[in-house]
Amino acid sequence: MSDNWNKIEPEQPVESVVEPVPVEKQPTEPVVASEPPVEPTPAPEQPVTPPYNGWSSDGSYRYVPPRTEQPSQPTPPPTYPSGSAYGDHAYRGVPTPPAPQPPKKKGNGWMVALAIVCAAAVVVSVVFLGIGLVSSHDPQPNTSNADDTVSEVVNNNAPSLEITDWDDNDGGLSNKEIVNRNFNATVVITTYVENGSYNFGESALSEAGGASGIIMSADGYIITNWHCVINEDTGKPYDRVDVTTYSGKLYEGAEVIGADESTDLAVIKINASGLTAAQFGDSAALAVGDRVVALGNAAGLSWTATFGYVSALARDVYDDTGYAIKCLQVDAAINPGNSGGPLLNNQGLVVGINSAKIAATGYEGLGFSIPINEAKSVLDALLKYGYVKGRVALGVMGQTVSSGMYNGFLITSIEKGSCFEGTDAAAGDLIVGVDDVEVKDYGTLRSELAKHKVGDRVTVKLLRSNRNGRVTSFTVTVTLKEQKITY
Numbered sequence: 001m002s003d004n005w006n007k008i009e010p011e012q013p014v015e016s017v018v019e020p021v022p023v024e025k026q027p028t029e030p031v032v033a034s035e036p037p038v039e040p041t042p043a044p045e046q047p048v049t050p051p052y053n054g055w056s057s058d059g060s061y062r063y064v065p066p067r068t069e070q071p072s073q074p075t076p077p078p079t080y081p082s083g084s085a086y087g088d089h090a091y092r093g094v095p096t097p098p099a100p101q102p103p104k105k106k107g108n109g110w111m112v113a114l115a116i117v118c119a120a121a122v123v124v125s126v127v128f129l130g131i132g133l134v135s136s137h138d139p140q141p142n143t144s145n146a147d148d149t150v151s152e153v154v155n156n157n158a159p160s161l162e163i164t165d166w167d168d169n170d171g172g173l174s175n176k177e178i179v180n181r182n183f184n185a186t187v188v189i190t191t192y193v194e195n196g197s198y199n200f201g202e203s204a205l206s207e208a209g210g211a212s213g214i215i216m217s218a219d220g221y222i223i224t225n226w227h228c229v230i231n232e233d234t235g236k237p238y239d240r241v242d243v244t245t246y247s248g249k250l251y252e253g254a255e256v257i258g259a260d261e262s263t264d265l266a267v268i269k270i271n272a273s274g275l276t277a278a279q280f281g282d283s284a285a286l287a288v289g290d291r292v293v294a295l296g297n298a299a300g301l302s303w304t305a306t307f308g309y310v311s312a313l314a315r316d317v318y319d320d321t322g323y324a325i326k327c328l329q330v331d332a333a334i335n336p337g338n339s340g341g342p343l344l345n346n347q348g349l350v351v352g353i354n355s356a357k358i359a360a361t362g363y364e365g366l367g368f369s370i371p372i373n374e375a376k377s378v379l380d381a382l383l384k385y386g387y388v389k390g391r392v393a394l395g396v397m398g399q400t401v402s403s404g405m406y407n408g409f410l411i412t413s414i415e416k417g418s419c420f421e422g423t424d425a426a427a428g429d430l431i432v433g434v435d436d437v438e439v440k441d442y443g444t445l446r447s448e449l450a451k452h453k454v455g456d457r458v459t460v461k462l463l464r465s466n467r468n469g470r471v472t473s474f475t476v477t478v479t480l481k482e483q484k485i486t487y
Helices: 111-120 175-185 372-385 443-447
Strands: 052-056 061-064 127-130 188-193 205-215 221-224 241-246 254-260 265-269 292-297 301-315 327-330 342-344 350-357 367-371 395-402 407-414 431-435 458-463 471-479
Touching: 061 407, 175 188, 175 205, 175 292, 175 301, 175 342, 188 221, 188 292, 205 292, 205 350, 221 372, 254 372, 254 471, 265 372, 292 350, 327 350, 350 372, 367 372, 395 443, 431 443
Parallel strands: none
Antiparallel strands: 052 061, 127 395, 188 205, 188 241, 205 221, 221 265, 254 265, 292 301, 292 342, 301 327, 327 367, 342 350, 350 367, 395 407, 407 431, 431 458, 458 471
């Protein structure tokens, strides 16, 4: 499709025919013959220029220098065609007059660009730069974002994950024995979202997906994955989380006790007693070639068991969060729905929490599981505090800006209690450095801050762009606070 305006040919004028008037009937006033109408001249095509200074978007961010001032001339009102691809400068369709707009307010050039990018329906990743700088979505659910004034709820009666030593000198159990020992300790998780409509006799909830979980205690604490119980579109728990045990009993409305996106771990709770709890084994004792069994709700097929071997240890399959756990690689089939379920060793002990599978065309036999030893500290913190203590926070919302000239993390809002409060930093500033380390995107900022602890003082380098395109650089020194995301 052409990137030029569609030309609209003007209607051709119809020549007027003037009938002769007899002399005897001529009116007292002279009749002036109408002149043929003048054909309007189409306006010449003008090159499309970005409608603002600062950050522009033509598929990615780029810097647009200030315009050269032109002598004031009468300018026809701008037109924006219906159905235009606003943002890639390809205006298509029939021009229609725009709706009246209020006067523009002075503001930050990056923020203006951000609004235009959103109008262009360019998908961007909005993240919460808080405890551990965990990416999330706005708004945050029940979140105390680096706010020291919020009281902390501590569950001193929370269970702690117990790990058992083991060896395979006896060759272990048969696959059948391993599976039978763990059926009752494995659950199916079903999540629901509100569908926005309600008809008489119909539920306002619709099923969003299925996953697996591991019963940790007889009174209903269950281990699973973050992505299994948190809606990634909203950053909040799903509207309802149900749990079904192997006996067929359904527990509706499980509570999300805590969830950690960086490690993809979560703990939920159902009101139950007398459940069969799993036993957990030392994942550090695993070796390549050890026999393993995966159990879970594979592709919605409940309590599916798959068998294989440990293919590799300590695989880094996460994005670099600074807190991510290196995973076990196995060739036992792990499919969507297996997430949150157990990886079992040849003694029938849970040595891993299944989390991911490379499902791209051409890849087979690549499953990944979070080692239980590395998961223990995170799970214990979620059980006791509802979040992982000790992770640092800046307390801002923002997104990555990547262009040929400027790269960094764009602050879109500063949260209450942020360590930026009281400094010169403001929404619209671009973070480009921490201490002496260059920040190019959200990942590098998150990784650099993960090297610090709560209370550390760091120097943050920022850029600021104003409406006329001028960019200034400055630094602020802040004291890192603790991230506290609870659900």
